[in-house]
Amino acid sequence: MEETRNTCILLAAGKGQRLGGPVPKQYQLLSGKPLMAWSLTAFVKSPAISDIVLVIPEGDGDYVRESILTKIPGVAEKVRALVPGGAERYLSVGNGLSSITWPCDYVFVHDGARPMIQEETIERLLADAKTYGSAIAGVRSKDTVRITDEDGCGISTPDRRNVWIVQTPQVFRKDLLDRAYEKLREEPERAKSITDDGMVVETFAGVSVHMCEASYDNLKVTTPDDLAAAQVLLSHRH
Ligand code: CTP
Ligand code: MG
Numbered sequence: 001m002e003e004t005r006n007t008c009i010l011l012a013a014g015k016g017q018r019l020g021g022p023v024p025k026q027y028q029l030l031s032g033k034p035l036m037a038w039s040l041t042a043f044v045k046s047p048a049i050s051d052i053v054l055v056i057p058e059g060d061g062d063y064v065r066e067s068i069l070t071k072i073p074g075v076a077e078k079v080r081a082l083v084p085g086g087a088e089r090y091l092s093v094g095n096g097l098s099s100i101t102w103p104c105d106y107v108f109v110h111d112g113a114r115p116m117i118q119e120e121t122i123e124r125l126l127a128d129a130k131t132y133g134s135a136i137a138g139v140r141s142k143d144t145v146r147i148t149d150e151d152g153c154g155i156s157t158p159d160r161r162n163v164w165i166v167q168t169p170q171v172f173r174k175d176l177l178d179r180a181y182e183k184l185r186e187e188p189e190r191a192k193s194i195t196d197d198g199m200v201v202e203t204f205a206g207v208s209v210h211m212c213e214a215s216y217d218n219l220k221v222t223t224p225d226d227l228a229a230a231q232v233l234l235s236h237r238h
Contacts, residue, residue: 001130004105007051008043008169009096012036012064012112013085018223024057025221026112027067031234034068035221038115044074046119048126049108051080053096058084090194094181100174106130107177109197110169113221115230121214122169128212129171136170136198137214164211167218170197172209180205 016025026036043049056064061082069075081099085092093109100107106129110117121137128135141163147155172180177197183204184191194200198209217233219226 001127004126004130005050005103006048006106006108006126006171007053007080007100007102007104007174008049008108008110009053009055009093010036010040010043010110010112011055011085011089011092011096013055013057013092014089014113016113019221019227020224026056027063028227030115030221030227031231035115036112037068037072039110039112039117040068040075040079041072042117042119042122043108043110044072044078046122048119048122049078051100051102051104052078053081053083053099054079055083055085055092055096088191090184090191090197090200093197093200094185097177097181104174106171107174108169108171111220114168114218115221116215116217116219116233117169118215118218121212121218125169125171125212125214128210129173132210133176133207134170134172134198134201134209135212136196136209137167137218138164138211139167139214139216139218141165142216166196166198167214167220168196170209172197172201176201176205176207180207 012026019025021028027034043052083095083099086095125135141160144160145163146157180201201207201209221227221230
């Protein structure tokens with residue numbers, strides 16, 4: 001397959017309100033390492049990724065450099081920028097995207113709160129993105145999903161085979177993601193309910209994105225039970 005230059009925007013600028021605790025969740029320890037260090041290490045090691053942009057809370061640069069980056073071998077060669085996040089996730093992605101001034105064909109966007117990401121998924125996403133222009137990680141829902149109104153009354157039950165739980169990484173041709181974010185900046189009021197970049201591209205570039213089947217263990221640490229689950233999964237992995 002043709003060699004391309006691919007940048008990963010790694011998001012770690014949230015507040016971690018649902019997890020709680022004394023420090024934002026990206027800095028909380030998971031099996032002895034800060035949560036964001038797990039995914040950062042995976043992308044630093046990945047041959048598919050040439051450059052990394054780290055999006056972190058405004059003012060945390062020194063802390064992140066000293067307590068996280070210095071402990072990961074290979075970081076200096078790949079992490080090209082540390083940029084401050086915004087109030088919403090899509091604003092953090094937008095800041096990361098604007099900071100890319102080097103050659104870049106494909107952009108990976110990944111939640112720093114998904115520590116279990118594996119090389120195999122990264123490679124498959126890139127291969128799919130080269131075919132379809134975009135590829136977003138997800139798994140088929142194991143549960144029946146029910147759509148209701150505000151009162152919990154049933155509206156529909158979609159066919160489970162076509163229901164996906166969406167994850168990251170999400171990979172896009174750089175020009176496609178740029179186009180979508182340019183439009184979003186022009187019409188920010190349309191971005192209100194947006195929770196991922198697949199939605200950004202579909203809403204603002206009008207292009208349908210491709211689902212790439214990933215793995216159930218690529219969980220996002222959102223609440224305290226997720227931290228416990230990630231700990232168990234990691235202990236089985238090593
Ligand atoms: N994120 C970000 N900038 C934001 C919001 C979120 O960079 N303004 C990042 C988070 O750091 C996280 C990822 O996006 O890695 C997924 O978001 P989420 O799990 O919602 O994390 P938080 O927003 O930090 O958590 P919460 O919603 O519970 O406050
Ligand atoms: Mg959030």
